[in-house]
Amino acid sequence: LQGLGAKKKHQILVGFAAETEHVIKYGQDKVIRKNLDMLVANDVSKSNAGFNVDTNEGYFLYPHKEPKEMPNMKKSE
Known part of the structure; x- marks a missing residue:
């Protein structure tokens, strides 16, 4: 992603982190x-949350904005 981020013009890049x-x-x-x-x-x-379970939780993070919490929920939701 870092390479794509360096080259992006009008694209929207979304990453995932564990x-x-x-x-x-x-x-x-x-x-x-x-x-x-x-x-x-x-x-x-x-x-x-995370691997080998049916639920997950975390945060939506954006540049220069406050994090938005994602509460624990089923991955299918």
Whole structure:
């Protein structure tokens, strides 16, 4: 994504991150470093979110905006 972010003109780039700590900080760093328009950052350290479970939670992160929390919910929703 970082390479695409460096070249983008009119595209919208959305990234995904699986983090185990400092989810917002690490995610915001990726938004800026990779020139993303949005990043969905998931906290995979929790037993009820991430891999091998039917639920997930995390944050929608944008450049220069406050994070928006995504509450724990079924992945099918």
